[in-house]
Amino acid sequence: MSDMTPLLRVESMSVAFAQRKTVDAISFGLLRGRCLGVIGESGAGKTQLFLALLGLLPPQADVTGRAFLGNTSLIGALVGAGAREVRGRRAAMIFQDPMTALTPHLRIGDQVAEPLVAHHGKSWTEARAEAVRLLGRVRLTDAAGLARRYPHELSGGMRQRATIAMALAGTPELLIADEPTTALDVSVQTGILALLRELVTDGMTLAVITHDMGVIAGLADDVLVMRSGKAVEQGTVDAVLKTPRDGYTRALLSATPRMDEPVEPAPVPAVLAESVPLSARHVSVRYPVPRGPFRRAQVFLAVDAVSLSVAPGEALGIVGESGSGKSSLTRALLRLSADASGQIAWLGREVHALRGETLRALRDRAQIVFQDPFASLDPVMTVAEIVAEPLRALRPALDAAARAERVAQLLDGVGLDATYLGRRSRELSGGQNQRVAIARAMVIEPQLLVCDEAVSALDVSVQAQVLELLASFKRTRGTSIVFVSHNLAVVRRLCDRVLVMYQGKVVEEGDAAEVFAAPRHPYTRLLLESVPRLDPAAERARLAAHAADSA
Amino acid sequence: MSARTRIAVAVLVTIAGFALAAPWLTPWAPDALDWQHLASPPGFDAAHWLGTDRLGRDLFARGMQAIRVSIALGVLAALVSVIIGVAWGATAGYIGGRVDALMMRFVDIVYALPYVFIVIILATLFPRGSLAALFIAIGAVGWLTMARIVRGQTLALRQREFIDAAIASGARTSTILWRHIVPNVIGVVIAYATLTIPQLILFESFLSFLGLGVQEPFASLGSLINEGAQEMESSPWMLLVPATLLTVLLVAFNLLGEGLRSARETRRE
Numbered sequence: 001m002s003d004m005t006p007l008l009r010v011e012s013m014s015v016a017f018a019q020r021k022t023v024d025a026i027s028f029g030l031l032r033g034r035c036l037g038v039i040g041e042s043g044a045g046k047t048q049l050f051l052a053l054l055g056l057l058p059p060q061a062d063v064t065g066r067a068f069l070g071n072t073s074l075i076g077a078l079v080g081a082g083a084r085e086v087r088g089r090r091a092a093m094i095f096q097d098p099m100t101a102l103t104p105h106l107r108i109g110d111q112v113a114e115p116l117v118a119h120h121g122k123s124w125t126e127a128r129a130e131a132v133r134l135l136g137r138v139r140l141t142d143a144a145g146l147a148r149r150y151p152h153e154l155s156g157g158m159r160q161r162a163t164i165a166m167a168l169a170g171t172p173e174l175l176i177a178d179e180p181t182t183a184l185d186v187s188v189q190t191g192i193l194a195l196l197r198e199l200v201t202d203g204m205t206l207a208v209i210t211h212d213m214g215v216i217a218g219l220a221d222d223v224l225v226m227r228s229g230k231a232v233e234q235g236t237v238d239a240v241l242k243t244p245r246d247g248y249t250r251a252l253l254s255a256t257p258r259m260d261e262p263v264e265p266a267p268v269p270a271v272l273a274e275s276v277p278l279s280a281r282h283v284s285v286r287y288p289v290p291r292g293p294f295r296r297a298q299v300f301l302a303v304d305a306v307s308l309s310v311a312p313g314e315a316l317g318i319v320g321e322s323g324s325g326k327s328s329l330t331r332a333l334l335r336l337s338a339d340a341s342g343q344i345a346w347l348g349r350e351v352h353a354l355r356g357e358t359l360r361a362l363r364d365r366a367q368i369v370f371q372d373p374f375a376s377l378d379p380v381m382t383v384a385e386i387v388a389e390p391l392r393a394l395r396p397a398l399d400a401a402a403r404a405e406r407v408a409q410l411l412d413g414v415g416l417d418a419t420y421l422g423r424r425s426r427e428l429s430g431g432q433n434q435r436v437a438i439a440r441a442m443v444i445e446p447q448l449l450v451c452d453e454a455v456s457a458l459d460v461s462v463q464a465q466v467l468e469l470l471a472s473f474k475r476t477r478g479t480s481i482v483f484v485s486h487n488l489a490v491v492r493r494l495c496d497r498v499l500v501m502y503q504g505k506v507v508e509e510g511d512a513a514e515v516f517a518a519p520r521h522p523y524t525r526l527l528l529e530s531v532p533r534l535d536p537a538a539e540r541a542r543l544a545a546h547a548a549d550s551a
Numbered sequence: 552m553s554a555r556t557r558i559a560v561a562v563l564v565t566i567a568g569f570a571l572a573a574p575w576l577t578p579w580a581p582d583a584l585d586w587q588h589l590a591s592p593p594g595f596d597a598a599h600w601l602g603t604d605r606l607g608r609d610l611f612a613r614g615m616q617a618i619r620v621s622i623a624l625g626v627l628a629a630l631v632s633v634i635i636g637v638a639w640g641a642t643a644g645y646i647g648g649r650v651d652a653l654m655m656r657f658v659d660i661v662y663a664l665p666y667v668f669i670v671i672i673l674a675t676l677f678p679r680g681s682l683a684a685l686f687i688a689i690g691a692v693g694w695l696t697m698a699r700i701v702r703g704q705t706l707a708l709r710q711r712e713f714i715d716a717a718i719a720s721g722a723r724t725s726t727i728l729w730r731h732i733v734p735n736v737i738g739v740v741i742a743y744a745t746l747t748i749p750q751l752i753l754f755e756s757f758l759s760f761l762g763l764g765v766q767e768p769f770a771s772l773g774s775l776i777n778e779g780a781q782e783m784e785s786s787p788w789m790l791l792v793p794a795t796l797l798t799v800l801l802v803a804f805n806l807l808g809e810g811l812r813s814a815r816e817t818r819r820e
Contacts, residue, residue: 336715363721376712380734389730393721440720 007032007205008053008174013065013075015045015052015229022048024229025065030174030222035197035206037220037237039213039252041459042430045229046209050176054091055083069174089119092167096179098159101166102151108162109135109147115169134165139195139550156322157188164195175199178209185321185486186530193218193532194546211459213256214532217241218539225249237536255464257489259531263513266471266496269313269478275348277448277480278333278366279309283342285328285504302328304504305342310448315474315481317495317512319488319527325504326484330452333482334368335359347447364394367441371453373433377425383436384421387411390444410439414469431462435469442473449473450482455490467494488531492516500524556810562803566618566796573615581616582768584608593788602788604778610792617770618796624682624771625752625804628689629744632751635690636697637740641732643698644705645724655702658695666692667761674763685764689751700743704736745808749801756797772797 006029015023023045030036038046052063053074067074069090087093095101103111112134113127122130128147135143138161151159160180167175177196181189197219200206208219216223216237223240225233225248233246244250282305288297303325310316320326332340335351344352346365354362367390370376377386387407391398398406408418414435425433434454441449451470455463471494473479485491491498491512498515500508500523508521519525533539569576577600579585585607593602593610601610643654670688677684708714708731717727756773758764765771772793779790 331715334719336718360721360723363719366719368716368719370712370716372712376716378713378717378731378735381730389717389722390720393723393726437716440716444721 004031006030007070008207009066009068010049010053011066013049013052013063013067015048015057016062016064017060021229023052026224026226026229026231028222028224028231028234030205030207032173032205033200033203034221035200035208035219036222036224037216038207038209038224038226039211039216040226041211041252041461043228044226046226047178049226050093050178050207050209054087054093054176056087089170090172091174091176092170092172093176093178094160094163094167094180096182098156098163098183099151101163102159104151106150107147108149108151108154112147112162112165112169115166119170131165131169134168135162137168138162138165139191139547140165155188156184157191160184160188160192161195164192164199168199174205174207176207176209179211180208181215182210182212186488187321187526189532190530190543190546191550194543194550197540197543198547212532213241213253213460213534214539217534217536218532218543220536225252241534241536251461253534255460256534257460257463257467257487257493258534259489259492259516259528260533261493263492266315267475269475271478273312273347273447273478273480275312276345277310277312277347278482279345280333281307281343283307283329283332283340283344285325285332285337285340287328287339302504303332303340306501306504306506308499308506308509310480310482312447312480313474313478314497315470315483315495317491317498318482318484318501319486319491319498320501321486321527323503324501326501327452328504329501330368330450330482330484334366334450336368361394364390364444365446366448366450367444367446368450368452369434369437369441369454372457373430373437374425376437377433379425382422382424383411383416383428386425386436387439387443390440394444406443407439410443411436413442414439415465429462431458431466434458434462434466438466438469442479445477446479448480448482450484452484453486454483456485456487463490470494488516488527500527553810553813555806556814559803559806559810562799563807566800566803567622570615570618570622573612577609577612579609579612581612581770582608583612592786593792601792602786604789605782605786610775610789613770613775614772614792614796617772617775617793618800620765620769620771621752621755621773621797621800622748624686624689624755625748628686628693628751628755629748631686631690632693632697632747633740633744636694637701637733637736639694640698640701640703641705641728641736644702645709645728645732647706647709651702655699658698661691662695670758670763682765685755685758688758689754692754693747693751697740697743697747700739701736704739705732708732708735742808742812745804745811749804749808752797752804753801772800 008030011027012025013023014021014025026049028036040046051057052061053067057063063075065075069086072086074086109128109131112131113124116122116127116130117124132143132147135146140146140158140161154162180196181192184192193215196206208215210216220237223235223237224231225240225246227248233240233244233249240249244253283303284301284305285303287300287302289300290297306329318326331337333344342352343350346362349362351359351362384407387410388403391403391406411420416432416435455466458466467490470481474481483491483495495512498510498512499506500521502523508515508519508524515524516528519528585603588603589605589607591603593600601614603609639654643651669691673684673688714727714731717731755764755771756776759771759773760777765774775793776790776797779793783790
């Protein structure tokens, strides 16, 4: 399949913004019919590299070096008609969020057909027929019916398939996929990965940009590991994943939670609360769904009669995909939403019927850490003010000096020294911000800490540190943790017990080791099978089996 | 800061400096009558730089005094509208529900009233030419838009996770409003308030032009324009001097407000 001149050849390419290099002397070659995986954490410059190759960076970017697609030089030459010739026709890109790539008011089929009319001079009738064929090619069932639908009528996975169909419409030689599955649920991710791998097998040349080693294992033939703009390691997927030479690659691999790593039994916490930190019975959350001004709102049942309890010093994992109701449940458990019914008790005290001042005074029993640390910290407040807030509200007896001492102590405990006290969240990285959020939650020493996807927005190396931090609170203070996540490998690392949610209901519950070893419910099994393995051969076989199933 | 904003600041500082220093720059008091120079045109060599009106009053002295009145009224009324508007809008937006509906319908109703009526009614209640009446009239109109803007911002802020985080931290509603909502809307508020000042100055000038505002012997830019308009065929400078001052002042304030607004938006990116 592959001849020996690379389709894409990049020689010591650099990108700089105002003297600051975001891509630093990268060289690689990508042979036809192969997949190159570019992996790195946020800020590694991996997306910038490919935007620069397609000439999509703003004009103030300083791009140097040489790059060729076939015989066409890509640097400095991509303007006007030449640029359009390369973009879309010879190289196409798919992005992380499929919704932003689709125009909301146009039918899917027409969006796929449009480039065929524009670039290939086809009539609309021909182009629409071709669009239906392409939608079938990306394994969408009932392609003809789907072509007449609008983007909002499709699920996330179907939308991503549609954007792949759009990219394929120009019959590109090179397909670039930037985090193609990051916004999708794991069970949907498998399908997209299987499709992309199938395209490569059929001769497409693919460059995939990702932060996820699992995606690399399944898709890539060759791997380029990037860190702060530099290539730290290059090689075949087997070489990089099995015998990594660079220290950073090794760190990345060991930080990635995996389903086959051994879990040491959790040590028994030093101190334990006397009563149950959290118990909930028949908690339901209903949302009204408006159906226009003259019809009564429909009621959507987001959480359906969930009962749970968390023992002192225990970490309970709540697992589920988007729409499973896990976020609605956590908000209800913390009395942050008004749409919940059922009974909830914090440390034995029933709180579901409380309001106002009585409820407020009990809030030192249960604290929360949210997913996005930038959104959950007030942008105008300093770190010291943020961490002091619960003390100010719930420990009014403490004077300013005592409060400052507690704040400094807590920040030190999460690994941030006194120089951070006066900073604001925008001056901090995602991981540092999440530590601040954890410090805020822990400063009044709650018996219960609820983490709603608290490590999902973080890079794997930071993720590992935050998980260790949470485990240490559990170990040393006996804090009970409710850990909500879609990532099973992460839950497996931290939790003693696990609860699987599907469409608002708990479908399986039990000891973490048992559930992961022998899942009983088919949905749990599906979730477990969907987690990418870090073994390229096994992962490749899994994707091939999936492709064969859906073909 | 962009060049335009810097020019606007320089112009405003110059105008304010002249207005404050006017008593020492000219021998004439704003209400002093100079019988030798009735309705004399402006000129560098003339006794009166910007000319006099038909009673022989120095137009520079009167113009500067008018600017003091206009800026003071504009800034004070903007401040009042900020205080009422922020408190009203943030409370309505944060508490939401029925309270929000009630508070905002009140705003709608006051909006719907023709404000000239309010002013005329107030003018009958207060002694003629009372600055207090003028102030209340301007304030009553100024805060409405501010309340709407702040409410909109608050509705967006309330959805943000850091508000949930504050609730979970045990913060009181008053604390959340004061420590989270207000500091986060203050940027928009300052930018908008700077744009409100020229509107209020213009409004005051309009009322004074109608004879409902500042009264003799005080002058405001509006009343000067009113007087000048009556003589504009025989002595056009009586209209041109206050009209030019008003225009420069309004353009400078608008440029400053616009500059603050765009500075805020670029910073957010």
